[in-house]
Amino acid sequence: MGIKFCEWCGREFVPNKYSSTTQRYCTADCLNAARNKQEKVERKCIVCGKSFLGKPKRKFCSKECRARKQEQKNKNLDRELEPDTPYLCQKWRQEGESIKKIASTLSRSEKSVKKALAVKLTRVQLRTMEEYFIPCTNTPSRRSRPATTDLLEEQITGSTKG
Ligand SMILES: [Zn+2]
Numbered sequence: 001m002g003i004k005f006c007e008w009c010g011r012e013f014v015p016n017k018y019s020s021t022t023q024r025y026c027t028a029d030c031l032n033a034a035r036n037k038q039e040k041v042e043r044k045c046i047v048c049g050k051s052f053l054g055k056p057k058r059k060f061c062s063k064e065c066r067a068r069k070q071e072q073k074n075k076n077l078d079r080e081l082e083p084d085t086p087y088l089c090q091k092w093r094q095e096g097e098s099i100k101k102i103a104s105t106l107s108r109s110e111k112s113v114k115k116a117l118a119v120k121l122t123r124v125q126l127r128t129m130e131e132y133f134i135p136c137t138n139t140p141s142r143r144s145r146p147a148t149t150d151l152l153e154e155q156i157t158g159s160t161k162g
């Protein structure tokens with residue numbers, strides 16, 4: 001394992017044996033210094049609109065603005081349930097949608113969808129759900145015996161009668 005030269009301070013160092021091929025700087029300090037030296041451009045903070053100097057991909061002027069954005073996002077995803085959110089979530093869930101899919105459809109967090117799934121629906125809502133139930137698979141919607149058996153029996157009795 002050879003000795004390398006730090007690309008920041010030029011000092012000789014023995015690379016950590018696990019990262020001997022990738023290690024370019026002698027210490028974390030040199031790595032950080034090199035990173036910070038990266039070209040900075042004038043950016044506009046997407047939260048407060050202030051101009052600042054930062055790396056080309058930077059979106060926020062400060063940690064505070066970054067936190068504020070994240071907070072807004074979380075708040076939005078975890079916002080209060082609408083009156084029909086539990087109904088919608090439970091209906092789609094019955095139809096076989098994944099929680100993830102429902103969450104993205106409603107622009108909510110999965111946590112928020114799970115909360116909606118735990119809400120007890122009113123009798124009216126449950127009845128509406130049954131009426132509008134759209135099975136996405138071939139599984140029978142009623143818990144009684146499968147409809148196909150009924151159909152078969154009908155066909156058989158019908159043909160013997162006729
Ligand atoms: Zn160094």
Ligand SMILES: [Zn+2]
Pocket residue numbers: 045046047048049050060061062065
């Ligand atoms: Zn800002």
